[in-house]
Amino acid sequence: MLTLALNTPLPLPASASAAPTWIQLLPDATDITGYDGRRWRNDLPDRVVAQSRMPLVLDYEHASEHRAPQGLDAPAAGWITRLEVRGGAAVWGQVDWTERARQQIEAREYRFLSPVFQYEKDSQRIVRLTSAGLTNQPNLSLTALNREGTPTMSLFPAVAEEFTIPVKLNKEDQAFIDETLKHLGINLKQAYERLLQKKAAEKAAKRQLNESFADAFAKGLEQVKEAYWPPADRSAANRATVGADPDPIARFAPQHRAQIERDRADNPRLSIEQAIERFLITQRAQSAIALSREKGLSYGQAWQQLEPAAFYAAD
Incomplete structure (x- = not known):
C-alpha cells in the first residue's frame, strides 16, 4: 500500500x-x-x-x-x-x-x-x-x-531498519520505489552507509575528546600540586588541618573532577582550559584556607603569600 x-x-x-x-x-x-x-x-x-x-x-x-x-x-x-x-x-x-x-x-x-x-x-x-x-x-x-506519478513513503526500508521500524512492501511497491530513486539519482544504500560512517566518526571524536579532557585534567592536577602544595610545605600541622591526609588534593581530586564535568554539562561551550581554570581557582582558595590555619594567618595574608603578584604592582 x-x-x-x-x-x-x-x-x-x-x-x-x-x-x-x-x-x-x-x-x-x-x-x-x-x-x-x-x-x-x-x-x-x-x-x-x-x-x-x-x-x-x-x-x-x-x-x-x-x-x-x-x-x-x-x-x-x-x-x-x-x-x-x-x-x-x-x-x-x-x-x-x-x-x-x-x-x-x-x-x-x-x-x-x-x-x-x-x-x-x-x-x-x-x-x-x-x-x-x-x-x-x-x-x-x-x-x-x-505530485502526479510520484507517490511517496515517509520511511524507506534501510532507514526504517536503522530505527527498528518494520516496513513491509510487496515486490511491485519495492520495484516502484527502486525505480523512482534511480530516476531521482538517489542511492539509498550509499546514503545509509554514509550515515553509519558519520555516526562512527562522531563516536570516535567524542572518545578522543574524553581522552583529551582526562589528560588535561591530570596535567592541571600536577600543576596545582607543584604550585600550591610543594612537598616542603606539607607539614604535620598542615596535614592535621586537612584531615591527616598526606596528599589532600589527590583525595579530593575525584570530587573536583566531578564538579568540572557538571560545569561542562551546564555549559557545553565550556572549554577544557576554562574547566581547568575553574578547578585551579577552587584549589587556590582551599590552599589559602589551609595555609592560614597552619601559620595563623588571615585569609587575605595567606592569599598574599600564594599570589604576591596580585598584591604588588610592578615598579
Whole structure:
C-alpha cells in the first residue's frame, strides 16, 4: 500500500463567525478521480472508517508528512475526532479546530482540504485515512504526496531498519520505489552507509575528546600540586588541618573532577582550559584556607603569600 493525497473543496462557512464542524474527506462516489487524472475506488467506505485511527491530524500543506520526518515543525490545524459515512460512500470527519486555524478558515485564508489515505495498489481501493491538510493548491501543482506519478513513503526500508521500524512492501511497491530513486539519482544504500560512517566518526571524536579532557585534567592536577602544595610545605600541622591526609588534593581530586564535568554539562561551550581554570581557582582558595590555619594567618595574608603578584604592582 502507498500513501497518497487527493484534493477536495473545503466547505466554506456560511458566515464569518463559524468554521465548519464537519468536513468532507472523501466524495460520495465509488470511483474517484483526482484533478490530475489519478483514479481510486471507494467502494468500502465503512471499512475506511473502521480502519482509520483516531484522532487524525489535520495540518497545513501536509507538514506532518513532509516536514515532521525531517525534524521540522509541523503544527496541527485541528484534529479529526470522528468519522462517519454519509449518503452512499462519502466520508465526513468531525473537526476540533485550533484557534489559529479557525480564524484563518473564517477569513478564507484556506479554502481547500487535501486528505491523505492509503490504498491497495492492485485494486486502487482506498483502505484508510491517515491525515489531512489545509491547502490552497489543487493536486495538479502540489509536490510530494500530491505530485502526479510520484507517490511517496515517509520511511524507506534501510532507514526504517536503522530505527527498528518494520516496513513491509510487496515486490511491485519495492520495484516502484527502486525505480523512482534511480530516476531521482538517489542511492539509498550509499546514503545509509554514509550515515553509519558519520555516526562512527562522531563516536570516535567524542572518545578522543574524553581522552583529551582526562589528560588535561591530570596535567592541571600536577600543576596545582607543584604550585600550591610543594612537598616542603606539607607539614604535620598542615596535614592535621586537612584531615591527616598526606596528599589532600589527590583525595579530593575525584570530587573536583566531578564538579568540572557538571560545569561542562551546564555549559557545553565550556572549554577544557576554562574547566581547568575553574578547578585551579577552587584549589587556590582551599590552599589559602589551609595555609592560614597552619601559620595563623588571615585569609587575605595567606592569599598574599600564594599570589604576591596580585598584591604588588610592578615598579
